[in-house]
Amino acid sequence: MTSEWLSKRLLELSRLDVYIKPPIHDRVIKMDANENLALAPQFLNDIVSKAVSASDLRFYPAEELERFYEQLSQYLNVNRKHIAVSSGSDQIIESLLSTIGKRTNVTIFEPTFSYFINRCKLHGIPIESIPLNETDNSIPYSRFMNSAKKSNIVYICSPNNPTGNQFDRETMLDIVESLNDQLIIIDEAYVEFGKYSLSQFVTKYDNLVVLRTMSKAFGLAGARIGYLISQENLAEIFRTQIQSPYPINSLSLAVATSALSSYQYFFDTIQLIRQQRDKLFLSLSKIQGIKPFRSDANFVFFESFDLYDSIQEGLSHELISIKALGDFCRYRGCFRVTVGTEEMNDRFIGSIGNILSKDG
Numbered sequence: 001m002t003s004e005w006l007s008k009r010l011l012e013l014s015r016l017d018v019y020i021k022p023p024i025h026d027r028v029i030k031m032d033a034n035e036n037l038a039l040a041p042q043f044l045n046d047i048v049s050k051a052v053s054a055s056d057l058r059f060y061p062a063e064e065l066e067r068f069y070e071q072l073s074q075y076l077n078v079n080r081k082h083i084a085v086s087s088g089s090d091q092i093i094e095s096l097l098s099t100i101g102k103r104t105n106v107t108i109f110e111p112t113f114s115y116f117i118n119r120c121k122l123h124g125i126p127i128e129s130i131p132l133n134e135t136d137n138s139i140p141y142s143r144f145m146n147s148a149k150k151s152n153i154v155y156i157c158s159p160n161n162p163t164g165n166q167f168d169r170e171t172m173l174d175i176v177e178s179l180n181d182q183l184i185i186i187d188e189a190y191v192e193f194g195k196y197s198l199s200q201f202v203t204k205y206d207n208l209v210v211l212r213t214m215s216k217a218f219g220l221a222g223a224r225i226g227y228l229i230s231q232e233n234l235a236e237i238f239r240t241q242i243q244s245p246y247p248i249n250s251l252s253l254a255v256a257t258s259a260l261s262s263y264q265y266f267f268d269t270i271q272l273i274r275q276q277r278d279k280l281f282l283s284l285s286k287i288q289g290i291k292p293f294r295s296d297a298n299f300v301f302f303e304s305f306d307l308y309d310s311i312q313e314g315l316s317h318e319l320i321s322i323k324a325l326g327d328f329c330r331y332r333g334c335f336r337v338t339v340g341t342e343e344m345n346d347r348f349i350g351s352i353g354n355i356l357s358k359d360g
Helices: 004-014 041-054 062-076 089-099 114-122 141-148 169-178 199-203 232-242 250-261 263-285 305-317 342-359
Strands: 029-031 083-086 106-110 127-131 153-157 183-187 208-213 226-230 299-303 320-328 331-338
Touching: 029 331, 029 342, 041 250, 062 083, 062 250, 083 089, 083 232, 089 114, 089 183, 089 208, 089 226, 089 232, 106 114, 106 141, 114 127, 127 141, 141 169, 153 169, 169 183, 199 208, 199 226, 226 232, 250 263, 263 299, 263 342, 305 320, 305 331, 305 342, 320 342
Parallel strands: 029 320, 106 127, 106 153, 153 183, 183 208
Antiparallel strands: 083 226, 208 226, 299 331, 320 331
8 A cells, every 4th residue: 555645746747747858750751859860871870881891789888988988079179078978868858957056946837848948847846937029039138137036047048949949049048147046957959950059158147058960960860869068067067976987888989979079961961951940940930820930949839829739630641740849839820840841841741731721
């Protein structure tokens, strides 16, 4: 028989919002999880094959971890003392909130990455959410700062998920500099598709933590590799006290190290995704009843208003899966579609046209 206090706590946990994973699909064009679909599968398979042949799983991944830190330091042009790796940037969020985040409060804007909000709720961390500006999804500076000055932690996802826009660089730096008594967490999961990174500023601002991942631009979502960039003291404490001794397995480390050494290939793919993203935005903007938003990520966020149900049902019949978000904040009938290959994007746009022509 379960004790009364445990039953009560489990009931409280069961009522929390959960991060909803995309469904598993068979024979469906998958454009719902912001994975890098433009990468050639064979290219990654070759990297994985080499990693398997070079790895000896009888040993803990000490050497592999060292090599990855060295390669990551070169890629970022940041001293490795400022870097700490983990099993995905989601795990870094969890670790920061469950340790540094205890007995704090947080300011975010909305909408933003739902996982961060869910983890705050799990750990009982109070959140104040400030809506983005309605005209351009920018940060409402005065209102945001008024809240942030009363908080311990500020979380900003830039480029933002789900809206896709990267916030003005000077505004971001002003926030970091002005809130020198707050911990500023900048989630840059999609930064390779954007215009700039704040990672170089960790040597200037002790309160700045930048989160990055290998899941998006490098197409290694299945390897689960993330890292933070911060002042030396915080990074060291994360590596030695907060994080487990071997946070990533040998195979994932070997694959990630090899991917970083082949950066030019990934850079070329990123350029193609940017081109396809802009093309996808323009195609959606020409469809009556749909309002897309400019994106600096590898996805496009759009409102479909009264067409939402028709699009959702129609895409299901067309065997195309995108992220259906519905109504939230001030947005109506929202979807988020991952930028895929040219063929995938064309098929998606063609399907939307067919669906709406039937609906009309």
